[in-house]
Amino acid sequence: MKKGHQVTMKEIAKKLGVSVSTVSRALKDSPELHEETKRKIVEAAKEMNYQPNLLAQSLRISRTKTLGVIVPEITSHFFASCISGIQDFANKRGYNVMICQSNESIDQEIANIKTLVASQVDALMISLSRETNHYEHLFELYNREIPFVLFDRVQEDIPVSKVTFNDAGGAYQVTNHLLESGCRSIVYVSGPEDLYISKKRKEGYLKALKEYGIEENPEFIKVTDLTEADNIRIAKEIAAMDPLPDGVFCMIDPLAVDVLTYWKSVGIKVPEQIALAGFTNNPTSAVVEPPLTTVSQPGYEMGKLAVSHLLDQLDGLVSDDPISIVLDTTLVPRKSSQRI
Amino acid sequence: MKKGHQVTMKEIAKKLGVSVSTVSRALKDSPELHEETKRKIVEAAKEMNYQPNLLAQSLRISRTKTLGVIVPEITSHFFASCISGIQDFANKRGYNVMICQSNESIDQEIANIKTLVASQVDALMISLSRETNHYEHLFELYNREIPFVLFDRVQEDIPVSKVTFNDAGGAYQVTNHLLESGCRSIVYVSGPEDLYISKKRKEGYLKALKEYGIEENPEFIKVTDLTEADNIRIAKEIAAMDPLPDGVFCMIDPLAVDVLTYWKSVGIKVPEQIALAGFTNNPTSAVVEPPLTTVSQPGYEMGKLAVSHLLDQLDGLVSDDPISIVLDTTLVPRKSSQRI
DNA sequence: GGTGACTTGATGTCCTTTTTTCATGCGTAC
DNA sequence: GTACGCATGAAAAAAGGACATCAAGTCACC
Numbered sequence: 001m002k003k004g005h006q007v008t009m010k011e012i013a014k015k016l017g018v019s020v021s022t023v024s025r026a027l028k029d030s031p032e033l034h035e036e037t038k039r040k041i042v043e044a045a046k047e048m049n050y051q052p053n054l055l056a057q058s059l060r061i062s063r064t065k066t067l068g069v070i071v072p073e074i075t076s077h078f079f080a081s082c083i084s085g086i087q088d089f090a091n092k093r094g095y096n097v098m099i100c101q102s103n104e105s106i107d108q109e110i111a112n113i114k115t116l117v118a119s120q121v122d123a124l125m126i127s128l129s130r131e132t133n134h135y136e137h138l139f140e141l142y143n144r145e146i147p148f149v150l151f152d153r154v155q156e157d158i159p160v161s162k163v164t165f166n167d168a169g170g171a172y173q174v175t176n177h178l179l180e181s182g183c184r185s186i187v188y189v190s191g192p193e194d195l196y197i198s199k200k201r202k203e204g205y206l207k208a209l210k211e212y213g214i215e216e217n218p219e220f221i222k223v224t225d226l227t228e229a230d231n232i233r234i235a236k237e238i239a240a241m242d243p244l245p246d247g248v249f250c251m252i253d254p255l256a257v258d259v260l261t262y263w264k265s266v267g268i269k270v271p272e273q274i275a276l277a278g279f280t281n282n283p284t285s286a287v288v289e290p291p292l293t294t295v296s297q298p299g300y301e302m303g304k305l306a307v308s309h310l311l312d313q314l315d316g317l318v319s320d321d322p323i324s325i326v327l328d329t330t331l332v333p334r335k336s337s338q339r340i
Numbered sequence: 341m342k343k344g345h346q347v348t349m350k351e352i353a354k355k356l357g358v359s360v361s362t363v364s365r366a367l368k369d370s371p372e373l374h375e376e377t378k379r380k381i382v383e384a385a386k387e388m389n390y391q392p393n394l395l396a397q398s399l400r401i402s403r404t405k406t407l408g409v410i411v412p413e414i415t416s417h418f419f420a421s422c423i424s425g426i427q428d429f430a431n432k433r434g435y436n437v438m439i440c441q442s443n444e445s446i447d448q449e450i451a452n453i454k455t456l457v458a459s460q461v462d463a464l465m466i467s468l469s470r471e472t473n474h475y476e477h478l479f480e481l482y483n484r485e486i487p488f489v490l491f492d493r494v495q496e497d498i499p500v501s502k503v504t505f506n507d508a509g510g511a512y513q514v515t516n517h518l519l520e521s522g523c524r525s526i527v528y529v530s531g532p533e534d535l536y537i538s539k540k541r542k543e544g545y546l547k548a549l550k551e552y553g554i555e556e557n558p559e560f561i562k563v564t565d566l567t568e569a570d571n572i573r574i575a576k577e578i579a580a581m582d583p584l585p586d587g588v589f590c591m592i593d594p595l596a597v598d599v600l601t602y603w604k605s606v607g608i609k610v611p612e613q614i615a616l617a618g619f620t621n622n623p624t625s626a627v628v629e630p631p632l633t634t635v636s637q638p639g640y641e642m643g644k645l646a647v648s649h650l651l652d653q654l655d656g657l658v659s660d661d662p663i664s665i666v667l668d669t670t671l672v673p674r675k676s677s678q679r680i
Numbered sequence: 681g682g683t684g685a686c687t688t689g690a691t692g693t694c695c696t697t698t699t700t701t702c703a704t705g706c707g708t709a710c
Numbered sequence: 711g712t713a714c715g716c717a718t719g720a721a722a723a724a725a726g727g728a729c730a731t732c733a734a735g736t737c738a739c740c
Contacts, residue, residue, distance in 0.1 A: 006695095009695075010695075010696095021720075021723095022719090022721080032719065034720095051457065052458070053696070055399045055695075056399055056696045056697085057695080058395055059726050060697055073424070074424050074427070075417060075420040083439075084414050084415055091455075096459060097439070098438050099427075101424065115436060119394050119406075119436060145345075283624055284624045287624055287629075288628070348726090348727060358688075358689090359688065360689090360690095360727090361690075361730085362689075364728065364729055365687095365729090372687065372688090374686085374688090392728070393726090395727075396728050396729090397728055400728055400729060401694085
């Protein structure tokens with residue numbers, strides 16, 4: 001299959017018997033040109049449906065006006081929202097977006113970076129994969145002076161701007177909410193421990209317990225790799241605890257939903273026997289039965305802020321010094337934690 | 341913020357005191373080159389961290405190895421799945437993907453096409469917006485010989501390849517299922533009537549009724565614009581029918597969920613009073629209470645097939661003649677329709 | 681010394697944009 | 711009236727990176 005021919009300046013020039021540079025000047029409305037010549041050229045360009053070749057342009061000015069985005073998976077509602085925000089605000093400022101997913105694999109993440117860099121994107125926006133536990137590829141980007149920002153799944157030691165949620169704060173909010181609802185033995189179900197958000201949310205969980213004068217209990221901290229199978233393993237493990245805990249805080253909504261679904265199948269009542277809470281406020285969480293208490297993380301907003309800051313840096317509107325943008329989360333109390 | 345400098349062939353050539361063409365040949369392992377020279381160049385390239393400039397390459401061969409994808413919205417799980425499939429299989433064949441969302445707006449759709457074409461993508465994959473009711477922009481693409489395929493939300497009169505689900509068949513399956521479950525007065529809630537899928541699913545609905553010897557009743561066909569407000573308006577309208585219908589088939593899951601949520605709030609029992617079914621098999625549908633009967637549409641598969649066919653055409657592996665790929669759907673019966 | 685094989689170099693192309701150079705025409709001054 | 715200079719408009723050239731094609735260089739061997 002062939003692509004249709006694109007009209008070039010050369011052809012316009014040839015048709016009108018002028019030089020290519022004259023055409024170029026006419027199209028950018030240069031003042032040092034006969035009005036008449038200009039008019040004729042602009043008209044011909046329109047008629048021939050001329051579209052400047054962005055490729056040639058980019059090669060010349062060595063800027064593609066394209067951003068590369070890497071997310072763990074597009075099908076996650078949260079990341080899809082981020083992408084949506086990035087898209088909208090990048091487009092507003094004349095940038096295109098190339099999106100890749102790492103599928104939670106560090107190798108794929110590295111491959112994506114390579115591809116995007118080879119495609120000469122002006123900058124990158126990265127949310128790290130679950131697997132990412134070393135960071136050479138990011139330091140290399142940094143050393144090669146390719147601008148990038150990290151969002152949501154970040155690595156703290158890399159000297160670039162980062163956009164995160166106040167994960168510790170959100171976890172504190174939700175744990176506190178469980179405590180206030182009367183829970184006293186609260187399990188925290190964590191994702192992979194390397195993950196930034198796993199750590200931060202644990203911090204918030206522990207802080208809330210401490211403030212309530214409840215001792216940290218290592219047996220009340222469970223770790224899943226976030227696959228459905230492993231989530232169910234944890235759900236079983238908790239169901240087998242004796243006595244049952246009275247509250248469970250799952251690091252992320254889909255995990256909570258898996259746990260809830262399993263418990264329903266074995267007759268554990270939520271919130272009567274165990275209060276349950278998640279994190280992220282996925283659409284699913286609002287419609288499960290009982291509706292899931294969670295913490296709202298506006299992904300669209302995160303994408304918007306991250307891309308805006310990055311473009312501000314690219315365009316020299318703000319300093320290049322890395323900053324950290326922390327977005328607030330909001331507790332969304334629902335029936336799954338309603339014990340009073 | 342500046343971008344770090346990229347190593348070019350020129351620099352390698354200069355450093356080693358050879359010509360650029362020699363470097364070029366060495367890097368593509370041309371046989372007409374001294375092994376020793378080749379080795380030296382390849383080594384230097386590696387050491388200097390040389391990355392070919394895809395932009396220049398693209399300009400030269402006038403192929404970018406990039407596909408443009410336009411979907412109504414990324415945050416929809418179905419379209420996210422399609423994108424995921426497209427991504428994976430495009431990457432496998434060495435293509436990148438630029439994704440745009442039309443936000444269900446025809447103007448945005450046209451703007452997206454323009455941007456992607458200006459970016460010299462090799463081909464486009466488009467799923468039409470809800471608003472799209474004229475097709476000049478598509479015919480223009482066709483006339484300019486820019487390859488593209490349509491998927492899911494297609495327009496039948498455009499002579500390009502299309503990938504769709506057997507929407508009529510799926511709707512037939514689900515309507516038939518409702519009939520077999522004992523329903524005799526079944527409402528069909530449609531999306532905007534211009535929409536390909538609205539029409540096709542209505543076809544299937546009517547066919548099933550007809551086969552069961554049930555007369556078509558115009559009052560049993562409702563139309564929503566798919567906004568939450570309008571969905572709830574329909575839910576109210578149905579709740580006010582006297583007698584209540586005994587089954588409702590909503591054209592798409594989120595619509596069914598909105599309806600279900602409203603009914604729950606006013607005490608209408610599903611499936612006891614009204615059996616309910618949706619279409620698409622969103623993750624949400626499995627976890628609502630009661631779980632929603634629906635029709636499964638594998639989006640990942642659709643993306644995969646669409647992109648594979650398109651690349652086959654681009655690469656000349658199959659004929660350019662437009663074909664129509666129709667994917668089968670699967671009925672997913674759940675509690676929301678369980679009346680027997 | 682000449683021929684052929686084997687390597688390497690130079691140049692042109694893709695397309696746009698910018699810079700430099702050139703040409704024309706008009707005006708002024710001698 | 712001629713010559714010079716300046717202003718203006720337009721053409722030519724160069725840059726940006728990769729690569730194909732054609733040209734030329736070197737070496738060895740007969």
